[in-house]
Amino acid sequence: MIALPEQKKDGKNNETGKIVIDRYKCAYCAACIAVCKYDANVLIETFVYIDEEKCTLCKACVRACPMQAIEIIETES
Amino acid sequence: MQDYDYDVIIVGAGPGGSMAAKTAAEAGLDVLLIEKRQEIGAPVRCAEGVSREVLEEFFEIEKSWIAKEVVGAIIYSPDGTQIKMTAKMAGNEVGFVLERKIFDRALARMAARAGADVLVKTTATSMKRSENGVEVELRRMGERFSMKSKLVIGADGVESRVGKWAGIDTTVKIGEIESCVQYLMTGIEFDADYTHFWLGNRYAPGGYIWLFPKGENTANVGIGVLPTKTKKGPKSHLDKFIEERYPEGEIIEVVAGGVPVTGPIETAVADNVMLVGDAARHADPMTGGGIANAIKGGYFAGKVAKEAIDANDFSKEFLRRYDEMWKNDFGETLRRNKIIQKKMLKMDDETINKLMKSISGYDLEQISFRRLMIEMIKKNPRLLWDLRDLFF
Ligand SMILES: Cc1cc2nc3c(=O)[nH]c(=O)nc-3n(C[C@H](O)[C@H](O)[C@H](O)COP(=O)(O)OP(=O)(O)OC[C@H]3O[C@@H](n4cnc5c(N)ncnc54)[C@H](O)[C@@H]3O)c2cc1C
Ligand code: SF4
Ligand code: SF4
Numbered sequence: 001m002i003a004l005p006e007q008k009k010d011g012k013n014n015e016t017g018k019i020v021i022d023r024y025k026c027a028y029c030a031a032c033i034a035v036c037k038y039d040a041n042v043l044i045e046t047f048v049y050i051d052e053e054k055c056t057l058c059k060a061c062v063r064a065c066p067m068q069a070i071e072i073i074e075t076e077s
Numbered sequence: 078m079q080d081y082d083y084d085v086i087i088v089g090a091g092p093g094g095s096m097a098a099k100t101a102a103e104a105g106l107d108v109l110l111i112e113k114r115q116e117i118g119a120p121v122r123c124a125e126g127v128s129r130e131v132l133e134e135f136f137e138i139e140k141s142w143i144a145k146e147v148v149g150a151i152i153y154s155p156d157g158t159q160i161k162m163t164a165k166m167a168g169n170e171v172g173f174v175l176e177r178k179i180f181d182r183a184l185a186r187m188a189a190r191a192g193a194d195v196l197v198k199t200t201a202t203s204m205k206r207s208e209n210g211v212e213v214e215l216r217r218m219g220e221r222f223s224m225k226s227k228l229v230i231g232a233d234g235v236e237s238r239v240g241k242w243a244g245i246d247t248t249v250k251i252g253e254i255e256s257c258v259q260y261l262m263t264g265i266e267f268d269a270d271y272t273h274f275w276l277g278n279r280y281a282p283g284g285y286i287w288l289f290p291k292g293e294n295t296a297n298v299g300i301g302v303l304p305t306k307t308k309k310g311p312k313s314h315l316d317k318f319i320e321e322r323y324p325e326g327e328i329i330e331v332v333a334g335g336v337p338v339t340g341p342i343e344t345a346v347a348d349n350v351m352l353v354g355d356a357a358r359h360a361d362p363m364t365g366g367g368i369a370n371a372i373k374g375g376y377f378a379g380k381v382a383k384e385a386i387d388a389n390d391f392s393k394e395f396l397r398r399y400d401e402m403w404k405n406d407f408g409e410t411l412r413r414n415k416i417i418q419k420k421m422l423k424m425d426d427e428t429i430n431k432l433m434k435s436i437s438g439y440d441l442e443q444i445s446f447r448r449l450m451i452e453m454i455k456k457n458p459r460l461l462w463d464l465r466d467l468f469f
């Protein structure tokens with residue numbers, strides 16, 4: 001159903017890492033959910049869950065978050 | 078015939094969902110309204126401004142819903158030029174400042190009184206079509222179960238998934254979401270008979286700052302910015318504004334949220350499914366207001382649900398009459414205001430100052446929004462020429 005992501009994890013801009021949410025900053029407003037076109041996140045009541053399999057690290061959620069609660073952290077590749 | 082648990086399942090108990098549930102239940106349908114939060118109406122994700130006309134059209138207004146009534150709006154340009162508008166002119170978001178924690182619950186109560194079943198702390202986690210119906214998977218305090226219905230109304234707000242499950246791609250582009258932060262502030266001085274708006278990149282790149290009175294010294298002070306216009310995020314812009322203007326205030330509540338400002342989507346229906354309110358991206362792209370259209374959309378969807386059940390036809394083709402209803406009512410305004418919003422996004426602060434100055438002498442008690450735009454276009458033909466078809 002969903003077309004191939006424009007940026008893959010191992011894609012052009014060498015993004016590695018994963019999305020983390022700072023729960024102390026998050027106001028569970030769901031703006032990040034609205035902009036994710038890969039269906040990779042969901043707001044479970046007050047907790048944002050990220051599906052790392054689906055996440056392409058496109059950063060749309062990082063930019064939309066009003067509380068600047070979302071970051072990409074480096075992981076060992 | 079297969080068995081159904083309900084005629085219609087409504088996902089989300091904001092104003093859109095509760096209005097749809099109330100309307101459908103009053104028409105005699107079997108309705109289930111589900112809300113994933115444990116408290117309807119909380120936490121608030123809203124500045125709570127709504128016009129008197131819309132509320133009066135649909136409800137017997139109760140005093141407890143209204144925190145403050147205002148007579149109009151004052152708009153400030155980056156250089157401080159002011160324009161005062163009457164509530165009538167300022168449109169859908171000006172007139173009352175609600176207490177949404179009370180209002181949203183009152184609406185849900187009306188739906189329940191009309192006969193709808195309501196489940197809170199209950200999330201729709203997925204949905205699939207079965208023969209002539211839909212099966213919705215639910216999770217309720219750890220328990221999982223499913224319910225079958227003929228129709229689903231997706232009123233699940235900005236984060237909506239119902240549309241996506243049904244094949245309507247409602248993903249909001251990063252340049253089409255207002256990223257918002259708001260404080261409920263107390264101990265500040267302002268003219269409480271008006272709502273206040275500050276325009277310009279100086280204050281809020283791609284959006285505006287608002288102050289909506291909730292009482293004499295208490296107000297919702299908030300900001301929306303477009304993520305494509307600033308890297309700093311709404312909170313730092315708002316904090317700067319407050320430090321300059323209301324350093325004496327205390328913050329007694331923090332609100333965050335995203336408002337979709339996409340303009341009208343092509344269709345808000347699929348087989349067995351209708352979308353209302355923010356889920357259908359019905360918020361106004363110029364003002365960010367979505368309460369009024371959520372209420373109207375909920376009402377239309379509830380009506381069409383009844384017609385579909387009577388006709389025993391749940392196809393996309395049949396449900397298109399819901400599309401027609403919302404498009405006839407506010408579709409054109411969404412389209413027009415999207416064009417104005419795009420135009421405004423291209424303006425620098427100098428231009429905004431100039432435009433506001435050009436109309437600051439008018440008596441806005443007497444003049445309509447359309448008339449005002451025409452005057453503004455006449456005075457600034459080079460700047461606004463491409464908007465003329467919208468108003469002449
Ligand atoms: C900061 C801010 C200020 C605003 N100010 C104004 C204003 O002054 N005036 C105005 O008119 N509008 C304003 N808006 C917009 C307004 O809040 C929305 O347009 C309005 O709430 C839309 O109503 P709705 O019923 O469509 O959705 P919502 O009120 O968002 O309700 C959706 C509900 O669905 C629930 N839900 C979501 N997913 C599921 C699921 N899977 N299962 C069960 N339940 C689910 C949610 O928990 C939520 O309660 C503002 C928005 C923000 C963010
Ligand atoms: S956008 Fe930010 S504050 Fe809102 S739910 Fe997502 S992580 Fe939390
Ligand atoms: S980075 Fe992109 S794909 Fe990953 S959760 Fe955020 S928006 Fe979705």
